[in-house]
Each structure stands twice: as structure tokens, then as C-alpha cells.
Amino acid sequence: MLSRVADAIYWMSRYIERAENYARFMDVNFNLSLELPPYASQQWMPLVVVTGDLSFYQELYKKADKDTVIYFLGFDPQNQNSIYSSILKARENARAVRPEITREVWEQINHIYYLVKEGREKKQWQKRDPRKFFMEVKKGCQLLYGIFNSTISRNEGLHFGKIGQLIERADKTSRVLDVKYHILLPTPDVVGSPFDLIQWAALLKSVSAYDMYRKEYGKLIPANISEFLILDKSFPRSMLSCLLEAEQSLHTITGSNGGYSNAAEKKLGILTSQLEYADIKDIFNAGLHEYLDDFQAKLNGVSSAIYETFFSLNALDRWRN
Amino acid sequence: MSKINFDDYETIGFYDEMFDAEKNVRPHYALFKKRLHQMGARKLNFLQHSTDRAQLSLGMTFNVYNDNQGIERILPLDIIPRIISGSDWDALEKGLKQRIEALNLFIGDIYNEQKVLKDNIIPKELVLSSSTYLKQCEGLKPPQNVWCHITGTDIIRGEDGAFYVLEDNLRCPSGVSYMLENREILKRTFPELFEKLNVRPVYNYSHNLRDMIESLTNVSPASIAVLTPGIYNSAYFEHAYLAQQMGSELVEGRDLVVKDDYVFMKTTKGLLKVDVIYRRVDDDFLDPLVFRSDSMLGTPGLFEAYRKGNVVLVNAPGTGVADDKAVYAYIPRIIKYYLGEEPLLPNVQTYICTEKDDLSYVLENIDKLVIKQTDASGGYGMLIGPRSTKAEQEAFADKIKSSPRKYIAQPMINLSRVPTLVNETIEGRHVDLRPYVLYGKDIKIIPGALTRVALKKGSLVVNSSQGGGSKDTWVLD
Numbered sequence: 051m052l053s054r055v056a057d058a059i060y061w062m063s064r065y066i067e068r069a070e071n072y073a074r075f076m077d078v079n080f081n082l083s084l085e086l087p088p089y090a091s092q093q094w095m096p097l098v099v100v101t102g103d104l105s106f107y108q109e110l111y112k113k114a115d116k117d118t119v120i121y122f123l124g125f126d127p128q129n130q131n132s133i134y135s136s137i138l139k140a141r142e143n144a145r146a147v148r149p150e151i152t153r154e155v156w157e158q159i160n161h162i163y164y165l166v167k168e169g170r171e172k173k174q175w176q177k178r179d180p181r182k183f184f185m186e187v188k189k190g191c192q193l194l195y196g197i198f199n200s201t202i203s204r205n206e207g208l209h210f211g212k213i214g215q216l217i218e219r220a221d222k223t224s225r226v227l228d229v230k231y232h233i234l235l236p237t238p239d240v241v242g243s244p245f246d247l248i249q250w251a252a253l254l255k256s257v258s259a260y261d262m263y264r265k266e267y268g269k270l271i272p273a274n275i276s277e278f279l280i281l282d283k284s285f286p287r288s289m290l291s292c293l294l295e296a297e298q299s300l301h302t303i304t305g306s307n308g309g310y311s312n313a314a315e316k317k318l319g320i321l322t323s324q325l326e327y328a329d330i331k332d333i334f335n336a337g338l339h340e341y342l343d344d345f346q347a348k349l350n351g352v353s354s355a356i357y358e359t360f361f362s363l364n365a366l367d368r369w370r371n
Numbered sequence: 372m373s374k375i376n377f378d379d380y381e382t383i384g385f386y387d388e389m390f391d392a393e394k395n396v397r398p399h400y401a402l403f404k405k406r407l408h409q410m411g412a413r414k415l416n417f418l419q420h421s422t423d424r425a426q427l428s429l430g431m432t433f434n435v436y437n438d439n440q441g442i443e444r445i446l447p448l449d450i451i452p453r454i455i456s457g458s459d460w461d462a463l464e465k466g467l468k469q470r471i472e473a474l475n476l477f478i479g480d481i482y483n484e485q486k487v488l489k490d491n492i493i494p495k496e497l498v499l500s501s502s503t504y505l506k507q508c509e510g511l512k513p514p515q516n517v518w519c520h521i522t523g524t525d526i527i528r529g530e531d532g533a534f535y536v537l538e539d540n541l542r543c544p545s546g547v548s549y550m551l552e553n554r555e556i557l558k559r560t561f562p563e564l565f566e567k568l569n570v571r572p573v574y575n576y577s578h579n580l581r582d583m584i585e586s587l588t589n590v591s592p593a594s595i596a597v598l599t600p601g602i603y604n605s606a607y608f609e610h611a612y613l614a615q616q617m618g619s620e621l622v623e624g625r626d627l628v629v630k631d632d633y634v635f636m637k638t639t640k641g642l643l644k645v646d647v648i649y650r651r652v653d654d655d656f657l658d659p660l661v662f663r664s665d666s667m668l669g670t671p672g673l674f675e676a677y678r679k680g681n682v683v684l685v686n687a688p689g690t691g692v693a694d695d696k697a698v699y700a701y702i703p704r705i706i707k708y709y710l711g712e713e714p715l716l717p718n719v720q721t722y723i724c725t726e727k728d729d730l731s732y733v734l735e736n737i738d739k740l741v742i743k744q745t746d747a748s749g750g751y752g753m754l755i756g757p758r759s760t761k762a763e764q765e766a767f768a769d770k771i772k773s774s775p776r777k778y779i780a781q782p783m784i785n786l787s788r789v790p791t792l793v794n795e796t797i798e799g800r801h802v803d804l805r806p807y808v809l810y811g812k813d814i815k816i817i818p819g820a821l822t823r824v825a826l827k828k829g830s831l832v833v834n835s836s837q838g839g840g841s842k843d844t845w846v847l848d
Contacts, residue, residue, distance in 0.1 A: 052626050056639045145430070145602050148611035149621045153429075160430050206639060303639070360639045 051206045055150055057361035058143040059207050063214035065140035066159075069133045069166075070191035071222040072101075072123050073184040075229075078256035080181055083116070085248055094119035096232035100225040101131060121175040124184070125166075133187060137166045152201040155194065162190040209299040213356065216299070220292035221349055224342045226256050227279050230272075231339040250275055257287045276338060277330040289345065293322040303360075314359040317352045321345075373412040375797060377404075377790075386532045386787040387799055388453060399456040399847050406564055407451075412795040418560050419450050419792055425556050431549070433605045433835070447840035448553050450560050453789045453802060453822040457571075460818055460846040463526070463534055466716025467806060468814045471522055473706040474539060474693045475810060478518040480709075481692055482508045492708045493701040494725060497745075497776055501698070503542075503691030505654060507661055507674065511687070514587045514680075515812065518687040521580075521649075522808040523547070523821075527719070528787035535719045535784075537803065539699065541690040543651045546821040546841075547807045548609035551576060551616075553843040554819065569848040573819035576807070577616035580649075583811030584617075587683045590646045595619035596636065598627075598650040600668045610651050620645075624652065629672030634682045647683040648673075654688045697745035700779050720782055724775035733771065733780040737764045740780040742771070757783055786831055789842065791824060801825045803833050804844065818846040 075097055083093070095114040098107045101123065110128065111118050126132045144151060144159045165186060174183045195215075202208045230253055247270050254260040254275060262285055267274045282288040286295075297318055301307065310316040333341045382390045389400045396404050407415070423445065426432075432443040455463075480487050481498060488495040498504060523544025525537040554573050558565055585593050599610035601623050614621035620636060628635050628642065635642035650657065656666040658674040676682045692698065700721040703714045722729040722740070733740060737756055744752030754767045771778045788799035806820040822842040823833035833839040 051639050052620060052622065053637050053639055054623065054626050142602060145607070145611070148430075149615035149619075156430060157428050160428050164427070210639075 051150070051210075053361050055147050056206065056210045057357070058146045059150065059211045060214035060356070060361070062140050062143035062147065062159075063211040064218040065136040065143065066162075066191050066194060067215045067218035068131060068222070069136040069140065069162075070188055071219070071226075072131075072133045072136070073187040073191070074256045074258075075226070076120055076123060077181050077184040077188065078252050080116075080120075080179075080184075081255075082248065082252040087245065093233055096229050097123060099232045100229050102225075103129060103131060117175050120180060124180075125170045125175055134166050134170055137163055147207070150207045152197075154197045154201050158190070158194045158197050162187065162194065165190055204302075206303055209303050210360075212299045213296045216292040216296040217349060217353055219287060220289045220296075221346060223257055223279055223287050223289050223292070224345050224349075226253060227276060228339060228342045229253060229256075254279075259285060259287060273330055273334060276333070280333065281325060281328060281330060290322070290325040293318065293325060297322055300356075312355075312359045314352065314355040317348075317355040321348050321352060324348075373795065375407045375410065375412055375415065377797065380790070380797065381799060382788075384530075385785040385799075385801075386528050386530055388455075388528070388787055388789045388802070397456075399454050402568060403452070403454060403564065406561075407797075415450070415792060416795050422448055422450050422556055422560060425559070426552075429552065431552055431608060433608060444835075446549060446835050447826065448549075448556060449791050449800075449824055449826070449840050449842050450557065451790050451792055451797070452557060452561075452843045452845045453804075453824075454845045454847060457846060457848050459534075460571075463716065463806070464816050464818075466534070466714070467524060467808055467816055469706060469710065469712060469715050470524070470536065470539070470702065471519065471808050471810055471814060473709045474522075474541065474702070475517060475519050476709040477705050478541075478687075478690055478693050479512070479516055482511055482689060487705065487708060490708070492704050493698065494776070497697050497725075498692065498695075501692050501695045503654075503689075503695055505689040505692070508687070508689035511678065511689070513687045514683055517587070517810050519690045519693070520583060520587070520685045520687075520810050522810070523805045524808065526716075526804040526806065526820075527784060528804075529719075530785050532787075533717070534804075535717055536702075537719060539694045539702075540805075541694040542686065543606075543653065544805070544807070545606040545609055545651075546805055546823075547576065548612040549841050550807070550817075550819055550821045550844070552612070553821075553841060557843040568845070571818035571846045571848060573817050576817045576819075577613065579809055579815050579817065580613065581617040581619075583809045583815070584647050584649060584683075584685060586811040587685065588646045593646040594636075594644060595647045595649065596622045596627075596645050598622055598624065598648050598652050600624075600652050600656070604651075606651065613649070619649075622648075624656075624667065624669045627670040627673070629670060629676050632672070632676045632679045632681050634670070634673060634676050645682060647685060649685045654691060657684075657688060695745065696743055696779060697776070719784060722780040724771050724778045724780070729780075730771070730775055733778075734768055737768055737780075739782065741783055742767055742778055742780045745777055745779060755783070786825075786833075789822070789824065791826070791842075793828075798828070800828075801831050801833065802842065820844040 079094065079097055094116055097119055098104050098114060107122055111122065122129055122132065124133045127135060129135060141159050141163045144156060148156060169183050174180045198211065230249060233249055250270050250272060251260060254263050257279065259279060263275065263278050266278060278285060278288065280289050283291055285291055300315055300318060304311050304315060306315065310319050382392060382394055390396055426445045426448060432445050477487060487493060488498060519541045521544060523540040523546060525540065526534050527537050529535055551573060584595055595617065597610055597614040597619055599607060599621060611621055622636060626637055628637060634645045636645055652668050655662045656668040658669045658671060659666050660671045661674040677684050699718065700723045703718055706712060706714045722733045724730050724733055740756045742754040754763060786801040786803060789802045790797045791800040802822050802824045804820050804822055806816055809815045822844045824840050824842050825831060825833045826840045827838045830838065
């Protein structure tokens with residue numbers, strides 16, 4: 051497969067996953083804001099913080115009210131990571147790899163594109179309840195994964211796409227978990243209160259983990275929730291499970307069985323085993339926020355290594371030697 | 372429900388493809404007309420609407436890019452097909468084959484022996500001074516001696532109902548993907564008509580294209596790539612479409628590298644040799660070492676690899692010399708010269724100003740003719756006689772007299788018209804026709820074409836940039 055094409059499929063999947071996750075964030079946060087006491091109902095800033103685009107946001111906007119944050123994360127073309135921008139870029143990438151994907155995949159990406167384009171034109175962020183829109187974006191993306199999985203051969207393209215999706219997903223799950231760190235509680239003694247628990251539950255819901263978590267642990271306990279989202283091996287959106295799957299796809303591409311044959315496999319392998327051998331108590335002792343920050347930085351390192359190994363113009367020489 | 376009727380339909384002053392001058396329906400349109408009556412206007416409009424949606428969801432768009440958001444346009448597809456009788460088509464096909472065969476011999480001759488110039492069939496200077504003549508191709512003999520593998524010839528039907536060639540597109544003719552996708556959409560729109568009408572199929576164009584391309588190389592299986600300028604090119608939809616239909620790679624210049632005069636693709640697993648490149652990048656941009664040095668679209672060393680016979684380029688570089696406007700006027704003579712046959716498919720009457728008799732006719736009738744500058748395109752350097760002032764005509768006459776080689780003249784032509792859906796009614800609109808000719812071991816023409824239609828009332832301009840649209844073209848058995 052052409053290096054440029056592999057790169058484009060990788061990013062196409064990342065952008066779709068990003069758009070889906072942003073749609074989840076907003077859906078859940080909107081829900082949450084309806085249930086919270088008035089003094090806490092306007093917590094939209096944390097969403098911007100976890101996306102990593104806070105300073106850019108502050109350059110553009112003075113306040114972080116509901117409409118502005120939803121506009122910024124959902125529809126703002128200036129924000130390179132907004133749902134609108136992500137879908138636009140996913141579609142450009144899909145266009146660039148049009149011969150590598152099926153007509154069905156292409157038509158579904160087109161469908162999502164027109165959905166967000168219309169959403170922007172109809173100023174969805176000013177609607178009293180924009181949840182229906184975000185739900186449609188989420189479903190549109192999930193339908194796309196289904197079509198992708200059931201129409202694309204298990205070839206390199208599919209695996210590069212999966213790796214892109216899984217790395218993005220691991221990153222977003224770590225950021226969702228970090229939201230809790232940024233949501234302010236009025237006083238320390240609210241920890242463990244119903245208010246606190248509503249927030250934890252919302253967090254689980256934003257990655258569709260609520261039902262599976264309940265089945266696994268029953269009670270809502272912060273350490274367990276963190277363990278579930280970071281270290282669970284079987285929940286498809288946990289950070290570790292994303293890495294394990296990505297690792298498999300990478301091995302399929304290179305044909306190696308265990309160990310590593312290039313920098314990408316090496317970096318991903320190290321990060322995966324760090325999680326495999328991690329204990330939630332140690333993570334909490336080190337500080338959850340710091341741990342997640344560190345994870346995101348290392349994940350970026352994996353992404354760069356994948357680029358250098360497979361996509362960059364010099365990649366060929368590196369493979370050869 | 373309003374019925375479709377043709378009571379106010381006009382057929383005077385030009386050839387109408389559906390009705391004769393007395394408004395009798397032509398036989399090959401009869402069944403279609405009956406069906407239109409049954410359908411009614413609202414249903415037809417509904418079908419038109421879903422066609423527009425289908426084009427969008429298929430991403431059948433071309434880009435007018437200003438920034439990275441761009442403006443996407445569809446080439447509007449009018450659902451009323453243009454129907455051509457089998458006998459008309461068969462005659463057209465014969466004429467096209469003859470023409471392309473002669474043009475191919477001409478190109479090969481121009482870059483090698485130049486017999487046609489030595490025998491004074493066409494003025495030497497006129498050919499060698501053409502901007503599309505490539506000195507770099509002198510002495511080249513492409514595989515099977517075929518240069519123009521893919522041709523899209525623009526055909527019109529005149530007031531007399533006969534077909535005329537308006538232009539030969541021998542470089543990177545586009546639009547064939549619209550021919551194929553329009554057909555897919557129309558099959559969904561009028562399924563029962565396809566069942567009854569025996570429309571000749573076009574679906575095997577991509578197979579034929581691939582077969583033709585493979586016939587140009589001894590390598591089997593051949594590694595084939597479609598070379599595109601990239602997603603911002605207005606014909607990108609087509610490049611991606613054809614690559615996908617042929618199961619070949621879609622590459623940009625930066626995906627290729629030349630080593631030891633062989634061409635390779637950069638893949639995730641190293642370099643992969645390429646045997647044939649169906650290039651949709653113009654000659655000038657193919658290789659910065661040989662042509663435009665500022666071009667980023669091509670690949671350094673590509674032309675040398677081609678010269679050495681290590682890669683096949685489709686179409687061959689240099690074919691543009693035969694679709695120059697000045698050369699066009701000589702094509703009937705070129706056909707006679709190489710094949711010893713009378714041209715089956717006439718040119719539009721063209722007056723060559725370097726010929727004494729033609730020149731005096733042109734100067735005497737300048738108010739009735741369209742004068743075209745041979746080295747200009749896109750409507751520049753033109754005089755439309757009937758719509759010009761005396762002063763303009765005199766200025767042009769002076770120009771023609773001082774450099775007759777730079778001008779040709781043609782009569783004004785009223786393109787034929789085809790019924791077209793206009794807000795729940797049907798009106799005639801002017802059309803042209805672009806069939807596609809494939810030339811490998813032999814010449815193949817798929818029985819279908821892109822019909823371009825001027826959607827604006829009275830307009831003769833079918834270009835997509837000027838409010839043109841397209842129609843599916845049905846050739847009946």
C-alpha cells in the first residue's frame with residue numbers, strides 16, 4: 051500500500067473517532083448540566099480543557115458558556131479539532147484514498163459530512179436541545195465503523211485504519227477520565243456525595259461504559275471506575291484494550307510474531323506493557339491527572355513512530371536498513 | 372397531476388433529436404415518449420430531485436477551490452436521456468475509428484519521418500511551431516506504435532442532422548466517469564425502460580480500459596497506476612473512480628520515485644515497480660527535469676524511464692500536437708493521406724486562411740463566419756461574425772491578412788437540441804456529444820457517450836463552468 055494512502059487512512063479513522071468522541075462529550079455534558087444544582091450547572095470549561103485547546107479557545111472567546119463551548123467544539127471551523135473540522139478532514143482523507151475504500155464507506159462518510167454541514171448551517175448550537183444532533187453524529191460514525199468492518203478486506207488499509215481509530219480512542223478515554231480532575235467540586239466534603247457520583251456516572255456514560263462497568267463492579271467507586279477505563283482488558287474503550295488491539299493490527303501489518311521489528315512496534319509495545327503491569331493504587335499514588343498526562347505524551351510518541359516507520363518520505367530507507 | 376405534453380415544444384430552426392420538423396416523434400424516441408406521458412410532471416420532477424441527491428451522496432462533484440473548504444459542485448444530470456439510434460451510432464463509430472487511426476499515424480509520423488510535412492500535406496511550420504509539439508518526443512516509438520490510447524472526441528449534430536467533429540481531445544480527455552455513473556443513476560430512475568428498450572450497455576468500459584492498458588506491456592500481471600494531480604484537481608473524482616474501477620493504484624507525483632530509469636511507488640513495505648501509468652497530468656507537468664522545472668505534480672526522471680521503454684505512459688506525451696486548432700482543419704486531408712480513404716465523419720466546414728481561395732472567401736464573408744485564432748482557446752482571440760461590428764470585422768480582416776496562418780474560420784453552427792426538464796415542463800436545449808475511443812491492440816468504442824447540455828435557454832455553451840449539465844446517452848439496438 052502506498053505510504054501516503056496508509057497515512058490518509060490512518061488519519062481518516064482518527065478524525066472520525068475524534069468527531070464521535072466530541073459528540074459523546076457534548077451529549078453527556080449537556081445531560082449532566084440538566085441534573086446538577088444551579089451553582090454547578092455551567093461547567094463547560096472542563097470540556098475545552100481536556101481537548102487540549104484551552105489557550106486557543108481563550109484567544110477567541112471571553113467566556114465559556116454552553117453555546118460558545120458547543121459551537122467551539124462542534125462547529126467552529128477555526129478549531130482544527132471541532133466535529134466540523136474533523137469530519138471535513140476525514141472526508142478529504144477519504145477522498146484521497148477513494149480507490150482503497152468501498153463505495154459504501156465513502157457514501158457514509160459523505161452522509162456524515164452533509165449532516166454536520168447542515169448542522170452548522172442550521173446553527174445547531176443555538177438550539178435549546180442539540181442532543182439529537184450529537185446523537186446523529188455519533189450514530190453516523192458508528193454506522194461507518196460497521197460498514198468499514200463488513201465491507202473492507204482484512205488488508206493493510208483496514209489495519210492502519212484500526213490503529214488510527216484505536217490510538218485516538220485511547221487518547222480520548224484518557225481525556226474523559228481527566229475531565230473529573232477539572233470539574234470543580236464546591237467543597238472537598240462533597241466527594242462521595244450524590245453530586246460527585248452523578249459526575250462519575252456521566253463520565254462512564256460518555257464512553258458508553260456505564261452498563262459494562264455496573265456489570266463488572268456494581269458500585270460507583272472512583273478507583274474502580276478509573277481501573278475499568280484504564281486497565282480493563284476486555285472493555286473495548288479502555289486504554290489498555292485499545293493498545294492491545296492496536297498492537298495486534300501493527301503485528302499483522304509487519305508480519306512479526308511478538309517482539310518488535312521497528313520503532314513503532316517498540317514504542318507501542320513498551321506503552322502497552324506499562325499498562326499491563328500497572329496497578330490502580332500506584333496510579334492513584336502518583337496522581338491520576340499526572341499519569342494521564344504522561345500517557346497522552348507517550349501515545350503521541352507512538353503516533354510519531356508510526357509516521358516515521360510507515361508514512362514519512364524517508365521511511366523506506368529506514369525499513370531497508 | 373399535470374401531464375407531460377409537447378404542445379408548446381419548439382422544433383424550428385435546428386435539428387431536434389426527438390421530433391422531426393413536423394413534430395412527429397422520431398422512431399427511436401417513440402417508446403420513451405409514451406412512458407413520459409404515463410409518468411406525469413410531478414413524478415418526473417421527483418425523480419430529478421432524487422438524482423441530484425444521488426450525485427451528492429456519491430460525491431460526484433468537482434471542486435472550485437478557493438481555500439481548504441472549497442466549493443463543491445455537481446455537474447447537473449438532466450434525467451431525460453439523449454437517445455441515438457443504433458444505425459446512427461454504428462456510422463459514427465466507423466467514422467471515429469477511421470479518424471483516430473489516422474490521427475495516431477499522423478502523430479507517429481510527426482515525431483519520426485515527418486513524411487506528411489515533406490509531402491506538403493500540412494504546412495511544416497504550422498505543426499512544428501505548435502505549443503503542444505514536444506521536441507523531446509522526436510524519434511520515439513511507443514509500444515504498438517500507439518500514441519493516443521484514450522480519446523474523447525467532441526461531436527455535434529448540425530441543422531441537417533449530420534454528425535460533425537468539433538474537436539479532438541487527445542491529451543487527458545475527461546468525463547467518462549460521468550458517462551458511467553450517469554448510466555447507473557438512470558438505471559435506477561427508469562428501470563422498466565431499460566428492460567424494454569435494449570439500451571446498449573456501457574459498463575464494460577473500465578474492463579476495456581484495463582485490457583487496453585495491459586496490452587501495452589509484456590509484464591504480467593502488470594502494475595498499473597493512475598497518476599493524478601491530487602484531490603484539488605477538478606477531475607479528481609474521475610481519477611479516483613477509474614483507478615478504483617480498474618483495481619489499480621491512484622498515485623500522485625510524490626508517490627513515485629525513479630531509480631536506475633525504472634519507476635517505483637513508495638509503499639509501506641518499500642519500493643514497488645510500476646509498468647504502466649495512466650497519467651491524468653498534462654505533458655508540461657510530468658517531469659520537472661524535462662518539462663516545467665517548477666512543477667511539483669510530476670516525478671523527476673519519469674520521462675527518461677519512458678524513453679528507455681521501462682514504463683508506458685498513457686496517453687503518450689506529445690499527442691497534443693494533433694488536437695491543435697490549426698491542425699484540425701487539415702484532418703480530412705490527413706485521413707486521405709494516411710489511409711487513402713474519404714473521411715467518414717466530416718469536420719465542421721473550416722476555412723484555412725493560408726489557402727488562397729479560402730482566404731478570399733473568409734475576407735468576403737467575415738460577417739457570417741466565426742474566426743478562431745489557432746493558438747488561443749477558451750473563447751479568446753475569436754470573432755463571431757454575425758454578432759460583431761463593422762469596425763471589429765475590419766480589424767480582424769487586417770490581422771488575418773498580415774498573418775493568415777494564425778486564423779481559421781467556420782460557419783456559425785446551431786447545435787441540435789434534446790428535450791430537457793425545466794421546472795415541471797420540457798423544453799429543448801442544445802447538446803454536444805463526447806464518445807470515448809480506446810486504442811491498444813485495436814480500437815474500441817463503448818456505445819455511449821457523455822452528452823453535455825446547455826441548461827440556459829437559447830445558450831449554445833455546454834461547458835460545466837457556464838451552466839452546462841449532462842445527460843445519459845442511450846444507444847439503442
